[in-house]
Amino acid sequence: MKISIDWLKEFVDLNISSQKVADILTMLGLEAEYGTNYSNIDGLIVGEIKECTKHPNADRLTLCKVFNGKKTLSVVCGAPNVDKGQKIAYAPVGTTLPGEVTISKVKIRGEVSEGMICSERELKISDEHDGIMILNQQAKVGSNFNNYVKSLNNTLELDITPNRPDCFSHLGVSRDLSAKLNKTLKPFDADPIPYKKNEAEKYISLKFENPDDCPRYIAGIVKNVKVGPSPDWLVNRLESIGQRSINNLVDISNFVMMELGQPTHIFDYDKLNSKQILIRRGKKGESLTTLDEIKRNVSPNELLITNGKSPLALAGIMGGLDSAVSAQTKTILIESAYFDAPTIRKGAKSLGMSTDASKRFERGADPNASESAFWRVIKLIEDLSIGDWVPGMVDPYPKKLIETQISLSREKLDSLSGVKIKSDFVHDILNKIGCNVNNKSENQWLCDIPSWRPDLERDVDLIEEIIRFYGYDKIPSKYHYQSIMNANEPDPHKCLDKIISIMAGLGFSQVFNNSLQSKDIISLLKIKSVKIMNPLSDTMSELRTSLFPGLLENIDFNYKNNNPDIMIFEWGNIYKQNKPGLKGIQEKLVISGVVHGYLNKPTVHRKKGRRFNFNVLKGSVKNLMDRLSIKNLTFNQTKNKADGLINCFEIQSNNHQLGFIGKVDTIFSDKMHLDINEVFGFQLDLDLLMELANKTPLFNSIVSYPLVERDLNFVLEENILIGSLLSTVKENGNDILKSVDPINIFRHNSLGNNKKSVTINLVFQSSTKTLEDKDVNHVIDEIIRVISNEYGAKLR
Incomplete structure (x- = not known):
């Protein structure tokens, strides 16, 4: 994400270099990089197109008269967006562009061309090549183009982690900077405008199919709008962070999103079928043409903004083309909403879309920022005198945010930070990041968590915030000479390495799979699983209860890539939810292996091949146990299925239940639509295996009497x-x-x-x-x- 340094200065006084700002943000956990990919090009200047006429000998070429600050020159241009009055990047004759292309005076279809009007791609600024690069009107004709680019590129490139949705805005980044630099955060004009009567209710009403999907939706009306180009200051702000200016209304919406982190949307009110806006899930068979002019089929995965029966927009993702603002728009509906993060994430993933709006909503927006953003949009429209606000707004707020309080103790802070941090500093920082501290105490702090920080859930999160601003570099390093291993106890890692080595010697290949699986697959075992609170996708919504689904996917991948004969194993944790809560989670370390295909393929000398079967796998397990000195092994058949195995045998040694061996149940391959044959597998308790294997073998003297x-x-x-x-x-x-x-x-x-x-x-x-x-x-x-x-x- 791009952040403008000049824009940040509107929120906090920065009297330090841009590189220093980047360094501070990086140390705060917001990885920042200063600079631009643009390299200076000698001779490139700012030019102005004085005239544009059609080329007499080519339909797709234009004859341009370009003023370079001293004289007017003829240039032939093939870009479709070239027009009179534009400020452009002009490469005079003799200029060498990236790619070692030197501009010379040439004749193109009989017309002289003295230079070149450049696109962003030709200058290596971006990949944009649909037309020429159009500069801001305040750019000085004849000036050095390199200086112009630098003035627009005083920006930072931030790599924002998913847990910090508040930093997807200039305001959010400014909060962290002001707290670190001990500077006051400047106020911004987003206070509610007083009104006597709510006239907006005459124009619009809201209905929610499920308030969980959309806990808050604010709507307002502006009449007599004048759609046109944005003022230079607004264009500059957006272009400085890579945003393209469209028109004044759309630019205001994008500006507020980049400033406050709250996406808004503007509808052409006159294109609505009725006064009621219904927020609901999509229905099978419905479709919507979005602003990018693509017709998209929707499903119940997507949340829609609808008007009567017609979808108007993909909620939190992209607006619809049929209700978009145009040059003819006279009355607009302003939307500022808070949508459920998992709902938007699933909808965007289902449609294969990712927009600036969806990136913010799917990480967790601020429900209270919906109101601030609404008033900010209204005030910008009034400041630019491009419309008349209808007093009032519609804001039912069906599911209000529950305020969170967290208590932090001095004892836990000292224990986890490893350093004594002054109470005044703790109190001050917590207040500066928006956590209002209700009591000032030396040993206990009770904090109200701000709505824009959904990542602050526990006291350890507050400790992390305190250490961030205290400085990780200020925490002294301590050398611990004590070994974490007891010399009298065997090293489990050494034993695990031995087991892995034995498995490799038996012909097995080790694989590594994700411990997160889909609900549909995990439900097949009918084991109560551990669910992820905010899963990244439906396919990674629960912790695995067996290693076999992942192993079967490995077999399927190899089978489809002409490697059907395979022996693989994996070790890792499987999980069960025995009781509610974190303490009810059972975590078990296991090792599982599977075989598929032929042990010995048919050949000219061996007409009948030998397929992997139960006995082959049983022999491998017995060899593993022999190498680990685990004796008295028995295989006892059990009628019950065991973690995905059928025709199952229980593996025991001296009354220790080591695991199971059998045929892998076909319910997995059927549900996962895998194109594989019969698979045999085993699952062993790895902790017990290492415990038994680590026992010191006892020496038995050689018996001299006959057998x-x-x-x-x-x-x-x-x-x-x-x-x-x-x-x-x-x-x-x-x-x-x-x-x-x-x-x-x-x-x-x-x-x-x-x-x-x-x-x-x-x-x-x-x-x-x-x-x-x-x-x-x-x-x-x-x-x-x-x-x-x-x-x-x-x-x-």
Whole structure:
């Protein structure tokens, strides 16, 4: 955003250089850059067009007589906006323009041209090239054009953060400067004009479909208006910050927006169908041609200003062409409103529009500034004698702003700032930025928050303001030699790096996704999510409850870019809203991975490829656990879905629930319209994983006694899970049973209906003696007995 230094001086006395102003604003958190992209061009002067005639041999060219302050010269010009009486940027013969273009005396279609009339693009001032650059009428003919540009470019380029909507104006920036420089903020003329009777109510009435969308709307009437060019001072102000002059009424509206930060709009009153203005949402099938002459289809996402059934304007974004001010306008309706920020943001995003007005409303305008801006517009119209104000205004204000109070304690200020700031300074600064301090105390300040500062919500926000003006550079640096890690505790970051390295070794690629997701996607898991108060968009309105949606989008992107075979993982927090309020938010650190496509593609030598499946992913999880020395891993099937997985197995180790593994539910890909195939995934509790992995491994001495192996073959029901069977064997295997593994599964009609034969291998070993048959047989008999009783299995 461009800010004029000269304009700032109307609000605060600045007896310092423009660069110093930029430095002060930057230290206040308003990043400012002084200067212009324009580079001096030797020989360029201010000229005046004395005559304009049509070129005899070309339809699109004009013969101009240009006065350079000493003599009149002939110049051929092809710009459509060239006209008699204009002050222009004239490049005489011999001038070298950017791009190493040297102007020479030439004949164009038989007519001599002694120089060039330049556009802003040709001078590298801007990209504007639709016509020549027209200068202000007070520009002195024959003077150096470089000096003229510098006089208009005493400006700052500000990078305003979204939390400071009050600084999208010269007044807002001046407030911060006056407080920092300890100077009085000069008053501006926006006081209400007294009137005996509200005549405006005879001309207009207001109706609100939903006051939440538009808490305040002010309307007024001006008759006998004279639409024409703006005075030089107004044109200069607007052009100095890159605004184009249109006509006196539109310029006044733009001037007030840049001065006070409050957008206003002016309608041609005679073009309205009725006296009633209705502020409502758009309807399906409605359309509106906006001021940029584009017909736009509207929806319930957009807020409209309507008159009867006809839309007049996109509220807070852009006016309509049918109700626009023209040279024939005689009576106008002035709008100064406060629109709901999320409503305007959604509407602008839905239409793909971004205007000066929408940028201010979607960040949070000041409802009280609506009135100030209205009176400022009225007074400027009267000062310029271009219309007669109809006494009064229509201002129902259906949803008034609730004033906010914040209490700040000395204890918290000292704790967070790290420095002792004098109470007088605190009291003084809070008052200067508009926070009226109700009590003067050494240890407590009760502040009324001004309507133009929606970013001040808590005491920490006030502390930030105090430190901004105190100066971050004045807070002494302190060196902390104490480590944040306890030497007796393992470093979690080191363990996390190890896990990431293992996953990479297993063939997985790490991805990073946004932790904000859309309500539609998050609602699929039926988990109460954490909602964002002021989301940037509908697609980023809630904190994620699972990592799988983001991973599936990664797969879809790769699939569509000819990379369908993929193994990826991500670690990060997922969130749940267990109870209302901040304290009810549960934050859990997890790691999730997914596989898609082929593990081994079909080739000439291998006709049948091998796709990723559950067992492949299970093997990767087991390898990860082995590398982390997490033993006694079991996979137990669960009937419940787990955070987006179906056909799901619970992963456990020594009664610790590590996570889940299974097939990723297709509800995600269906809802997100993803063009992908079957996906398998896992989710692990990363905090628990690091806790178990960080335990120091215990050394077991090598056992010198031999192993004893036995195989058992059971015939059991088809629906009995092998994992459940193995767990039962382990529980009843005594201390000498070292391992249990399935080695074969056989199915045949001879076994009976819905039967299968499972062969398991058992390994026995004692650390104190050589095992005899009786030692092993005793354990095996117990295992057979338990399996037969619990599962109805028979030894084959």
